[in-house]
Amino acid sequence: MVSYISEIKLKQGLRKVSAISVISLLLLSLFAFATFKVVSYVYNSSNSSELEAAISEYAITIKRKAQGEMRALRTLAMFTTKSDDITKTYSAVGTDNIPFEVVGFWNLDGSCEQVSISGARTDSHYMNLPSQVKVAISAAWLGRSAVSAPYYSPTIGSDILTYVAPVHATSGNVMGALSGVVSQSSFDNTLEQLSMVNQGLDTFLCTASGYIFSRGVNGILPRDTKYIADFKAFEGRTQDQIKAGLASKNPVHIETTINDKSFLITLTPLGFSDWYIGTISSNEFTQSPYFKSIMILIVSLVVIFTLCAFIAIYLFISMKSSYKTQLLIAHYDPVTSAYNYQKFLLEFSNIDYRTNTNSSYSVVSLNIHDFSYIQDVLGETQTDELLRIIARELRERDSVMMFCHHELDQFILMLRLRDQAEVDAEVRRIMELCCRHINIEVSTIPIVMYAGVAFTYPDLTPEKIVSRADFAKKQVSKSYTHAVRFYDENAYKKEAFLHSIEKSMRNALKNEEFKLFLQPKIDLATGKVYAAEALVRWISDSDVIVYPNDFIPLFEQNGFCTELDLYMFDKACARIRYYLDNGVEPIYYSINQTKLLIFQKGYTDKLRAIINKYNIPPKYLVIEVLEDLATHNVNELNNRINELKSLGLSIALDDFGSGYSSLNIVAGLDIDEIKFDREFLLAEDPEQIKKNHMILRVLSKLAKELGIRTVVEGVERNEDVEFLKSIDCDLAQGYYYDRPIPVEAFDKKYIFTDRDEIPPVKPLQAPADAPDAAAGASTDADAEAPAAAAADADAAVPAAQPEAQDATQDQPQEQSSGK
Incomplete structure (x- = not known):
């Protein structure tokens, strides 16, 4: 039913729109002028402080580089x-x-x-x-x-x-x-980065004498200038200020004039030797890289608002036209004149794919990679032209039965094809034709397109088929070349599986479905169990085991690993309490902790609360941190390590050698144990084995000299054991000795060997006056040698029996995360 439209009301509304548009343009002009003035004032007042902050950051980077090279030389000297x-x-x-x-x-x-x-x-x-x-x-x-x-x-x-x-x-x-x-x-690359981040900035490194020994991007200061004071464009007063600045221990800012333009010279001491980082930058707002951007932004706002005003007036006038025009707007995209999404679904539902078994159709969801970036570069007008070119090419393809333009850069196509090879070739041909004509008619900016494809089935609605094509497209959304992906039921089920894991993880934690498994660490000197690594398995109520490979990567992405790590720490503490309650000297427990948890606020207090809860000596707990944490901020990590050690905990560096390994990592961290990655022992090439053994020998010697306990994981052969003994390694872990097993089986096999049954777990009795965790760590906890510390415990622990021959048949190898 067509509604009656009053012409008088339309004219009144048109006058209001026109008046509002004029007033808005005036206000926008005033806003643009005020914005320019405010930005100019803010830039002139804050430029110096922002520049000083940037220079200070790079000064610290250069200083760390120089100090790091000095530490590397000292390490080589050892x-x-x-x-x-x-x-x-x-x-x-x-x-x-x-x-x-x-x-x-x-x-x-x-x-x-x-x-x-x-x-x-x-x-x-x-x-x-x-x-x-x-x-x-x-x-x-x-x-x-x-x-x-x-x-x-x-x-x-x-x-x-x-x-x-x-x-x-x-x-x-x-x-x-x-x-x-x-x-x-x-040092040049660091200076060049500073210049690139701050366009128009000249950078250099010099000594206190003014001798320039490293340069970044220099457009003002000639590259053949050896001493900063020799630059002839500097006046006598400026040269005197530069000499005074090179004698100062604090950053110095010097304003000067070069060729009638104002410049700012900054000299910042590095605090290393007598080095200074110097910069020369324009001190005029109109010469700054922000000026042009602000002007473009203001002009763009005016242009866009003006276009919007005229479009609004045009649409208002068009409302006086017929129902046909309104219907056109309702069913067609105004930019490309193609179907809109609702019209596409309407036409889709009228096709005979549900009744005609011989129908051969496929639905394609097509997008442009980084379309928002292209919009920013080309602007609204050229972007619309780009979309119209794509629509034109789709109209000219005989294989395209119909299509629509949906949500910015998305086109949904229906093809008269069903063979996967033919569909793939046709979609790629469409991509190439669209990109070729865009580069000819609009811009040479590189265009990359990606698409998902789903086939029609009688039992699926149009919305469901389009949803499948969208799902397939998401699998290649990060591709930087033309990509076509077909809907895969297995991939869909995998995503659904991950979704189900994420949905049930908190209930699983609440219901204690995450179980503690233990893998022994063997003292190579005695052949007995010295410690155990705490690992996690997800065992549901139906006794289905979910291995860490399936859920740990997801938990690290969504942050749930922080809760799981604290849960595992609690379970390890409970087990140590269990040993003490039954008159058994506990073995050492190694618990992996993720980066998100270690740097979480209040982390140390949470561990202290758990230790006090069970009233146990913290010396039996070893916190494992991954090697890659040390490559980001050694000082911050050391601060956290010191907090943990203040509780009486020991610290181990896990998976050393799996990532960016260097001697500086070992020398720079206050750790008690270093755990070498399994890859050192898994090589098969004889030459690589020889190199790996050489590296392990050197690193083991270094650890000994630093007083650090050594552990090697991935031990699967007797020759591995003999080699580790020859280099005086402390502990070994791997399937040669045992796979990770449930904690009850571990206790029966290694702890309570003289009893027919392991004792039942007693209810936790809250201590009347729980000691502080830090106080509970006796001074001998840090001083004990590995063998001596576990002498009493090992006396009751039998020698581990090799079980490497069938271990891999029961469950997969542990991930490097240690979960």
Whole structure:
């Protein structure tokens, strides 16, 4: 039924729309002017502080890089007693972990043999060195690490720096010095990043004398300028201010004029040697990279609002036309003149695919990758033209029965094809044709399209078929090349399975469906159980086991792993209480904790509460943290480690070697145990096995010297055990000894070996006055040696029997997460 439309009301409404549009344009113009003034004021008042913050961040980065290279050299010096040791260290550590181009060993008589990363050896002497290097080597001979002032090397052909660290004999006396050469170009990338983030910013590194030894992007300061004070564009007063700034311990800002334009010079001390990071930037708002963006934004707002106003007026006038026009607007997309989504579903439902068994149709959901970015680059007008080109190409394809434009960049097509190969080829052909014409008629910006395909079935509604195509499309939404994905029932069921896991995880935790499994850690010196790693299995009420591989990645994404980790810590504490209640000396329990939980506020208090709940000595608990946590922020991680150790807990670094492994990680963390990744023992190539054994030998020796207990997982063969004994490794874990088993089976096999049945679990009795967790950790908890600490416990624990032959048949290997 067509409703009556009053022409008088339309005219009145039209006048109101026109008046509102004019007033809005005036207000928008005032807003644009006010925005410009406010932004200009804010920029001029905050530019200095924002720039200082950015420079400070990069200054810290450069300082950490220099300090990290110095720590790396000190670590190398621990393994070097003569020049021949350098080549051995290269082989053991790997050249990728050594930041120096050349490493030299300087004897006290001034002689030296230098070895490059490529293995080339050269001899040198103290007397032939530049004065900058002599000063640094002399300091190292006196027992102090030092870095030379930058100097030009004719051999390398660029400015270089030399780090020098003392080499101590067994007696503690200095027996020589170890030097490492780094090219100044290694600092250029950091400076270039600072320039790229802050467009129009000149950056450089210099010494207190003003000598420039590293540069970023320089458009103002000539690249051949050796000393900052030599830049002729600086006036005498500016040069005096620069000299004073290079003597200051705090950042200095200097305003100057170059070619009648205002610039800001900033000199910031790095706090490392006598280095400064310097910048030169425009001090005029109209020259800033924000000015043009603000103007484009303001103009875009005016243009868009003007277009919207005229479109509103046009639509209002069109309301006086016939019902046909209203119907056209209701059923067709105004940009592409294609069906809209509701019209498409209406026409879809009228097709005979439900009654005609010979019908051959497929539905395609087609999208453009990063369409929002394309909109920002091209603007509204060109984006609409892009969509119209796609609609035009679809109209011209005989295979396309009908289509609609839906939600920005989405097109839904119905093809007269059903063979998967033919559909795939046709959809890709459509993608190529659309991209080719867009690049010719609109813009050369790269266009990438992706699509999902679902076939029609009589028992499925149009909405369900489109939903299947959308689901298939989501599987390739992150592809950066043209991609076509067909609906896969198995993939759908997998997503549904993950959804069901996420839906039931909290009830499972409440119902204690997550079970504690244990895998023994064997003391290689005695062959007895020293500790056990706590692992989790999800066993539902129907006795179906869900392994960590199926739910841990999901829990790490949605954050539920934090609750599960605390739950497992509680279960481990309860088991230690159980041992104590039955007069048995507990073994050590290793519990993995995720990154999300370790850095969670109040984490330490939560562990303290659980320990107090069970009133147990915390010395029996070992918290395992993954190696990749240490690669982000060692200082922050150490702070958390110290908090945990204040409770009396021990800390283990898990899966060492699986990610970014370096000596700095071990040297920089206050840990009690290091657990080497299973990959060290799983290699099959003889040459790789030899390399892995060499690395394990060196790392084990380093851990011993640092007083860190060593564990190797993935032990599956007797030859693995013999090798680990030969390098004096402390503990071994793997299927050679036992697979992860339920806690009751573990106790029966390893703990209560002299009893026919294991004792029942007693109800938890809350202590009248529970001791503080920190107080409960006796001083000997940290001082005990691995073998001595478990001497009494091991006396009642039988030697572990190898079970590697059938372990892998029962359940999959543990993930590196340790769950």
